Amino acid sequence: MLNNKDFNYFIDSLNKMYPDADCELNYNSVFQLLIAVVLSAQTTDIQVNKVTNNLFKKYPDAFALANASYSDVISIIHSIGLYNAKAKNIINLSKYLKDNYNGEVPSTFEELTSLPGVGRKTANVVLMMEFNTPRMPVDTHVERVSKRIGIVDKNSTTLDVENELVKRLDPKDLRKVHHLLIHFGRYFCKSKSPNCIECPFKSICNKED
Ligand code: SF4
Incomplete structure (x- = not known):
């Protein structure tokens, strides 16, 4: 499991990789x-x-x-x-x-x-x-990345993932981190072809295969 030092390093690094990460759905209300x-x-x-x-x-x-x-x-x-x-x-x-x-x-x-x-x-x-409420939605990317790198163990439920992220993060950071994890999962640590060879987190990642 990722210790606090590695977790903070991971989140800080994602912030630098994706400074503009935000919702990619288009809507007006x-x-x-x-x-x-x-x-x-x-x-x-x-x-x-x-x-x-x-x-x-x-x-x-x-x-x-x-x-x-x-x-x-x-x-x-x-x-x-x-x-x-x-x-x-x-x-x-x-x-x-x-x-x-x-x-x-x-x-x-x-x-x-x-x-x-x-x-x-x-x-x-x-x-x-x-509604500006501190929540952590767990979609497929948030779940996959959290399990692979070791924020939670591989048998965790989506609710376990949500609770662990809420426990580790400042409420004001939840929204940003949600989008950072989605970006990392969508564009780098992809479901079928994670870019492990070039990954800056391979030394701390818990992915086994
Ligand atoms: S080493 Fe691979 S599985 Fe682990 S976080 Fe990086 S891309 Fe994802």
Whole structure:
């Protein structure tokens, strides 16, 4: 497991590698962020941005998307994975927001996770990005990098990863570190082809194979 000295070195180095790391999804409101995150499951942010560009032009808010036809939403988002289920989910989610929250996105973890199709990670992203709440969303990159380098052990759950990062970091740094870990996982410590040969962290990394 990574000791505190190596953990701090890792985070400081990531800060230098990716000084501008931030959310790569395009959106103009809390509602649009919520929809973009729901659409991003098992899909890249680049793919999501390609479809939300048209989706949000036509359906910019919960009232508009709640009244959209399933077939039209499918025609807009069909290039991303799981588009059938996602089309249903985002229309249902919009209807729920329209009927229960006057079209607004609620700002507490409990309310967010009670929305249809919204889980812990999505709620944490919305709270962290739009409600200035110190949270650590754990997506596939955050989980993979944390396990490989040894912030947590390989059998940890996503909740274990979240708790360990929250325990080790200053609350004010959670958002930045979230994006740093995503950038490092997306562009360097990739799922199928991590660049271990050129990695500045190979002397501290716990990856075995
Ligand atoms: S050595 Fe390889 S597995 Fe470890 S952090 Fe670097 S790229 Fe990732």
